[in-house]
Every structure is written in C-alpha cells, then in structure tokens.
Amino acid sequence: MKKRFVLWTAVLFPIYAFLVYLYLFHMAGTGVPAAYQGTAADPSTFMTAKELELSQEFSRYKDFLFFIGIPLEALIYLSVLVFGLSPIFKRFGEGVSRFSIIKIPIYVLLLSAFTWILTFPIDYAERKLSVTYGISTQSFSSWMQDLLLSFWIGTLIMIILITVLYSLMKRFTKRWWLYAWVLLIPFFVFMMYIQPVVIDPLYNDFSRLNDPVLEEKILNLADEADIPAERVYQVNMSEETNAMNAYVNGIGSNLRIVLWDTTLNNLKDKEVLFIMAHEIGHYVMDHLYLNLAAVILSSLIGLYIAYRVLHVVIRKWGAGWGVKHVADISSLPALFIILSLLSFASSPAELAISRSAEKAADQYAIEMTEDPQAAVGSFQKLTVNGLSDVNPPALVKFFRYGHPTMMDRISMLEEYKEK
Template identity: 30%
Template structure:
C-alpha cells in the first residue's frame, strides 16, 4: 500500500506538473504561430514607398560603378606620373633636399594626385550626394573640408612614407615584414588620436545635456564596462542628413559620440538600438580583431608589391631604379590599390561579419527589436534594402536592411513573450523625429 501510495503521489505530481507546463506552453505555441518573423520583416519593408526604394537602390547600385571608376582614375593618375615621366622629373628636381626628398616628394605627389582626381572626387563625393539629397554643404564648405583632409593626409602620410622608405632601403628583402609591423603601430596611433584631435577639425563636439537619452546610454555603457563617462553630440548635419554614432578611441580616449541627425530623426528606441550596436563593437573587441585582419592583408600586400614591383620596373622602366627609389611611389600606390580592389569582397565580408555580431549584441543589450528595424529603414535611404545573396557578399560591408530587420524580428520572436505586429515606437523625449530632407 505504501508503494501504491507513493506511485499515486508521483503520478499526481507528474499530472500537476504536466498541466502547469501545458498551461505555459500553449501561449508560447500560440505566440509562435501568431508571430512570423519573415512576415513581420516584409511588413516593415512594405512601409517603404516604391519611389523611395527605387531611389535608394539607384544610389547604392551606382556606388558599384563608382568603385570601378575610382580604380580607373587612380590608374590614369599613376600612368601620368610613370609613363608621362612626372615622377622621374619630380624626383630629380628634389634630389638636392637629401633625406628630406622622400617626404617632400610624397606631399607633392599627394597634392598633384588630388588635383588630377578632383573632377571625379567632386562628382562622386559632392555633386552626386547633392543629387540624392544626402549632402547639406555648399561646394565651398565641402571643398574646405577637403583641404583640411588633404593637409592632414599629406603631413601624416609624409612621415609614414619617410619611415617606410627607410625600412625598404636598409632592411632589404625582409622589408615587408618590418613595414607590416610599423603599419600596425600607425593604425593604433590613428585610432587613439583621431577622435580627440582629428574629428573636432570637421565637427563641433559638445557633451550631451542631461536627460533620458543621455542617462539611458550611460546606463548601457556602465552595464557593459564601456569606460566612457560622458556622451558627445556632434553637428554632422552640417555635412549630411545621414544618421550615425560610434564608440571610438583606446587607452583613455574612449568616447560615445552621436550625430545630431540621429538625435533629431530617431526615437529613443532607435537610438538605444544604434548605440547597443556601437557598444557591441567595443565590448567584442572588434577594433583589435579588425587590426589583426588588416595587418595580415597589408602584410600580404607588401609581399605582393615586393614580388611584382621589380618585374614591372625591370630595365629601369619609367626611370625607376628599384623599390627604394621614391619615383616608384605611384607604382606602389597603384599596386596596393589594385590589390585591395580585387580583395573588396574579402574585406567587405570581414567587416560585414563584425557588423552582424554587433547587431546581435545590440539587440540583446537594447532589447529594442522594433527600434532596430525602424532605424534600418532610415539607413535604407542610401542603402539597398534587399540585394541578392552574391550582391551582398561582394558589395556590402554591412548586412543588408532586409537581413538586419529579419534578425531583429527573429530576436523578437524568441525573446519577447508577447511579440506583436510592428508598431511605431514613441519619440525620444525632447527629440521628435524629423522627416528626411529631399
């Protein structure tokens, strides 16, 4: 009887547990059946007017051709320097400067290259952007920023090239190994210096005023050990309508920065989704992972130059006497340009993979799948929403809008107990969404 009683008790306990589990599982099953991530994704895509989608598709697909034209322009400039004898004559004229000839040659080369490329650059980076309603600057303002960029790249580049040519001339066949190591040091220094000293040359950075947005972002940062004690807003609207944000810097220079366009055009849910993504890059150490990948690619790039340069300049072609001759700099540049042009799908895939990881992190941190989806639609103003599979692999350095929204809806289906059809989120306090400028 005791055994029978224990059996009955166990059966009763199992029955009660089963009933309880059944009560829990029925709503989950009903929810799973009611919420379809694919259908929810399509519902978001359907909110984009056909003309707006056609416009963003045309803009983004045109960028594919711009990559090719940019390479061809670089090739034409290299031909002017090499086949036209400009590099040889410039080297000979600067020979009297001794050891300073190399950095001065680089500065002259950079300025001449910019002048020769200006018609293309002005079309691609200013005129075309204005055509699509993405550029707010006048030509004069845009050109002013270009001059600042030219000055910075000329001066910093001159120092870097000076060291690289010293490495080539003194270390012989192993130069490409040491040049790669030096490149890593330069990249790290730029990551540290850029947010503090370079970025403020183009935009005004100010601490964000206390409020719900600032407190929400600092709370997200503290909970994930992002060592930023303030949030900065910068006036990106002086250049463009595009929305953006970042967590930048290393070794004490880490800062959270948001564009004023993000604050003006996005809801609190969208802002949290964006910043969750950006904090994901920081927490997942993507900058170091990307440094590793870039270092390897640059290392193989130097090796490629080492193997090809001598064959192309055999017999003193173009007046170039060897890899250590600064007159060969245009050839080095075009070889590197061709190398990275061919590797575009590889580099894009490396970056796109990191972006997908940051998306997943951001969804878990912000818990704002609908905010994530709606901000993806805002980004679709200048990114094709739904490319083909190979198109995304080759040309996209971020996941497509479709895949980002689908990831958000899948997260919503798995994590929110009462997922519903997409609904607009509430505006962030003090930041009502603004319509994009035409």
C-alpha cells in the first residue's frame, strides 16, 4: 500500500499541477468581452498597462497556489494513515495518559503540527507572492506571529471539538453524528458572538473611527437600517497590507461596524459610505443569520454523510492503517479527508449562493446611497489596490469567488446609472 501510494502521488500530483498551470496560464482567456470594452467595467479605462499586467500575473499565481493546495491537505492526512503515523500519534498520547481528556488533545496537537509543517511552504509562497506584488506590507516576524497564533487558536478549538466528538462516538455508535450536530449549534452561535470582541482583537488593534464626521454619516446609515450601533471601529491594517476591506460582524450587543484604515486612506467619504451601505445591506437582509443557518444545516448533512462513509472506509482499510474501529482516535485523518472532500464538493453551490447575496447587497447599497459614481469609483479603486482580476477564468470563479466579479459588479452599477 505504501509503495502504491508513493507511486500514484508521484505521478498524479505533478500531472494535476501541470494541467492547472496549462489552464491558468495558457488556456483561460484574459481578455475583456466586446460588450464591456470601453465601459467603466473595462480595466483598461482605470488601470495602467503595468497595473493590468501585474493584476494578471498576481491573480494567476495566486489561483495556481490555491488549486495546488486543494489536494495537498488530503494527501497529508492519507500519508498519516498509509505510513502508520496515526497509531504512533495515538500511542504517544496513551504514553502520557490513559484518559481521553489528555490523550485525544495530544493526538490532535501532533496531527495539527504535522499538517501545519507540511503545508507551511504553500503559506509562505502565498505570503511571498503578496509581498512581491505589493499587496502585503507585513514583516516576516509579524506574519509568523499571526500564523502561529492562528495555529494555536485553531488547534485549541479543534481539541475541544474532537474530544467531545470522539467521546460521543464511543458512547453512541449509531447516533453520534446527530448529538454532535446538536452540540455544534450553540458552539456556532457562541463563536459568532465572541468573534468581534475576543478573537479579532488578538490579531489587530481596534479603535473608534478617528473621523467623527464620517462616523456620524455611517451611523446615520446604520440608524436608517435599524442597526443597533453606537460607534464605528477602525482597525490598523496598513502595517500588514495595502488591500482594503470593511465589514459588519457579530450578533446582539457584540455587533460591530468595522473599517480597515487602508479603506479610509484610499477612498473618498462617498465611496466609503457606499462600501458601508453594502455591509449594512447584509445585516438588513439577514445574511449573517442566513449564513449561520446554512452552516448549521450543512453541518448536519456533512456529519451524517461522514458517519456513513467513515464506517465503510474503516471497515475496508482500517486494519491496514492500524485503526481498530471508528471511535478509535486514529481514524481522525480519515474523517478529515471525508469532510475535506465534502467541503470541496459543496463549495461551488455555497459560493454561488454567496455571490447572489453579495449582488443583493450591492443593489441595496446603490439604492440607499443613490450615488453610482461613488460606487463605481470604490470598485475601481478596490480593483487597482488589490490587483484583482475583473474577469477571472470560469473555473476560478466557480471554485473561488464568493463575490460577483468586479466586471459584473461595475456593469450592474452602469445599468443603474442608465436607469
């Protein structure tokens, strides 16, 4: 099994990478459709020739790294199973303690660290790419600090979830997926509640918007939309990136309206107001709660399918991997592979729904602000600032884009201007 795994990986992965390269760099079209040429959606009307060239290069390299990374994590988990590392991780945890509350966290930590190390080259390549093309301004030490912080936060959360999950597996062999889903619901709500005030501040400094006039205008928009906000926050992102962003997140008393300082530095007030109206539109149309409901529903479906498939996988290959049964913590890499495949399979539908929600928020924002010129200007500056591809290849849009393309968004605004 080991030799076959190495052979097939050594043959198929380079072929896959080469096909991705051919598609992105030689087969996918990069031109602007005739219907958009010369319009505000045509990047040649608001980008220099050099910016156009850089945006094409940056987008293609970034997309290449994304598609290369898709099968990598699954291959790592499969290698842990095939080469017998999973039982070794388990025995190490058992050597420390025979209690599940100790040995399972040790296993999760070892698996997470092993995966983190092997995926680090992709993370570093993405960082290097962003620095080379002037998107990231973050120092290597600061970037490493954030990366390690993400690792420990993610691992801690994973330890809690996996410890509970495998305890349920042992106690309820046929209904663990259902009980796990029931417990996930309050967890999702809790994470959504604490994200703005506990997790986000670990990475960046948040402060009250230092422009009281602009803050008042934004709060007036929020008040018009019945958003219970008393202040607008700005976050210091200019030390890390040149990209721009704004968002409304959190629920209840922890709801926050947030602007990156890069957005404030690069956009005019009217353009900022359009961006904020877009984010307010998500709140007004309950996209935050609909997204939460979608996550809850998809987790139910995913856990049930994983329950069915995991039993089949362990029954067929478990003995060769040294995995005794489904509730054995050594089966975790197999569970992760199944969940990764389910996530990949469902991502096009999820992204399509997201694009629809983003389009609705754009429409809400333009109707709220009634300033299409500022709206177009904000999207054009976002494109230039982030070296975005206004017309990405079809597969990139299908598997990556949770927003409509900039070409679609700007052309929608142009239609509004005509009306």
